[in-house]
Amino acid sequence: MNPPDGDARAVPLTDADAALVSRSRAVPDISFGSFLAAGDGHRVHWSTPEGLEVAGGGAAAKLVADGPDRFDALREDADRLFDTVDHEGPEATRPRVFGGVAFDPDHEAAGVWEGFPAAAFVLPAIQLTRADGGTHLTVNRYGPDADADGAAEALDDAAERLAELPMMRPRGEKPGVVGTEWLVGREEWTAQVAGVIDRIREGDLRKAVLSTALHVDLAEAVDIPDTLGRLRRTYPECYRFLVQPTDGEGFFGPPPERLVRREGEVVQTEALAGSTPRGDTPEADDEYARSLLESDKLQHEQRVVVDTICEQLDAFGTVGEGEQGVRKLTNIQHLRTPINAVLDGDTHVLELVEALHPTPAVGGLPLDSALETIRDTETWDRGWYASPVGWFDAAGDGEFAVGIRSGVAGGREATLFAGNGIVADSDPADEWDELQHKVRPIMDELERDE
Numbered sequence: 186m187n188p189p190d191g192d193a194r195a196v197p198l199t200d201a202d203a204a205l206v207s208r209s210r211a212v213p214d215i216s217f218g219s220f221l222a223a224g225d226g227h228r229v230h231w232s233t234p235e236g237l238e239v240a241g242g243g244a245a246a247k248l249v250a251d252g253p254d255r256f257d258a259l260r261e262d263a264d265r266l267f268d269t270v271d272h273e274g275p276e277a278t279r280p281r282v283f284g285g286v287a288f289d290p291d292h293e294a295a296g297v298w299e300g301f302p303a304a305a306f307v308l309p310a311i312q313l314t315r316a317d318g319g320t321h322l323t324v325n326r327y328g329p330d331a332d333a334d335g336a337a338e339a340l341d342d343a344a345e346r347l348a349e350l351p352m353m354r355p356r357g358e359k360p361g362v363v364g365t366e367w368l369v370g371r372e373e374w375t376a377q378v379a380g381v382i383d384r385i386r387e388g389d390l391r392k393a394v395l396s397t398a399l400h401v402d403l404a405e406a407v408d409i410p411d412t413l414g415r416l417r418r419t420y421p422e423c424y425r426f427l428v429q430p431t432d433g434e435g436f437f438g439p440p441p442e443r444l445v446r447r448e449g450e451v452v453q454t455e456a457l458a459g460s461t462p463r464g465d466t467p468e469a470d471d472e473y474a475r476s477l478l479e480s481d482k483l484q485h486e487q488r489v490v491v492d493t494i495c496e497q498l499d500a501f502g503t504v505g506e507g508e509q510g511v512r513k514l515t516n517i518q519h520l521r522t523p524i525n526a527v528l529d530g531d532t533h534v535l536e537l538v539e540a541l542h543p544t545p546a547v548g549g550l551p552l553d554s555a556l557e558t559i560r561d562t563e564t565w566d567r568g569w570y571a572s573p574v575g576w577f578d579a580a581g582d583g584e585f586a587v588g589i590r591s592g593v594a595g596g597r598e599a600t601l602f603a604g605n606g607i608v609a610d611s612d613p614a615d616e617w618d619e620l621q622h623k624v625r626p627i628m629d630e631l632e633r634d635e
């Protein structure tokens with residue numbers, strides 16, 4: 186839905202007298218697809234397997250940063266944005282900024298990533314929140330002129346326009362796929378994997394995550410809200426997100442992996458690494474799960490991820506490793522170990538994000554050698570793939586997923602991403618097969634059913 190004044194421009198965070206005013210009211214439940222589809226300008230969507238769902242339109246304020254100090258710059262801007270907060274509404278509707286960062290701090294906003302800076306978060310001008318069984322409409326205003334009366338009026342206006350939207354948006358046809366091409370195809374990619382294995386055998390590198398992308402030509406223009414609505418049903422156990430800074434490309438997907446969540450002093454994260462397919466029968470499925478748990482190669486892959494995350498969190502508090510299990514998704518299963526920490530001090534979630542990204546599940550180990558290997562080997566631009574996406578608030582609480590099982594799409598084109606952890610005894614052909622599973626979640630929602 187359009188922002189209240191039809192203006193998606195953000196207020197620069199320079200005015201010392203600026204205030205943030207946020208007003209919410211309960212509204213009848215309405216489909217988030219309907220809300221998102223009615224909007225233009227900056228659109229965001231965030232939902233978690235636990236049930237929080239947020240959709241935002243327009244920008245009351247934007248935080249944008251690049252370069253190696255991007256996390257510090259974001260926090261400084263966030264301190265200014267959240268300096269004076271006047272919020273009335275349930276806790277779930279409190280002002281939060283939604284967005285993420287690129288994989289690489291020196292990322293350039295070009296090609297499909299035009300409109301995506303190295304770090305960008307938005308405080309939606311208008312927002313729909315579904316949490317704790319209720320749906321709320323929120324209006325956020327920021328700037329020297331933001332005041333309670335203006336926000337209340339904008340909320341009335343937004344509620345009137347919301348009431349005119351259809352409660353349910355009939356699901357359209359899937360766009361249909363007319364052609365696909367891997368940016369790095371089978372032969373070249375498996376040769377790259379072999380090259381990475383050589384580097385592991387020769388030097389200090391233990392693991393590097395190598396990825397590629399599938400370019401997809403569509404028969405009709407993609408409808409991202411519609412696609413997210415379908416993914417809600419096919420991948421209920423995953424996060425779902427959308428970051429669409431302009432009317433052009435949107436970055437979206439159903440990632441299964443939490444990077445970090447901070448709520449007060451409690452931090453939750455996980456190690457997700459090591460994969461096998463789902464079986465066609467319960468017996469075959471259990472057999473796959475057993476092979477995950479019993480594989481030395483996959484246990485090694487999982488161990489290095491767990492150890493590294495625990496070491497990284499150790500600087501911030503008391504860390505605890507939970508029991509390893511198997512995370513079953515609709516089309517793939519992974520080894521997973523939950524990791525928790527209790528913070529010693531007041532650590533902003535962005536500090537945790539900066540410390541953890543990229544985890545060895547998407548980067549490698551040791552990190553410097555892994556990133557060098559990725560830079561030397563990958564011939565395409567990761568952009569925001571495999572990067573932190575999520576939200577944070579005035580208290581420094583927040584939650585981030587790892588932007589995998591994702592794609593960037595606009596008009597009749599989409600680019601879907603997939604990568605695998607490569608270790609000394611990886612088999613290049615098996616790794617290629619695994620990529621095919623990782624693009625399936627979105628691909629299944631683009632291809633027309635027979």
Ligand SMILES: C=C(O[C@@H]1C=C(C(=O)O)C=C[C@H]1O)C(=O)O
Nearest residue numbers: 457459460546589603604605606
């Ligand atoms: C990098 C991706 O996935 C990561 C790599 C995995 C692996 O190598 O087994 C498993 C889960 C993810 O942490 C991806 O999906 O693109």
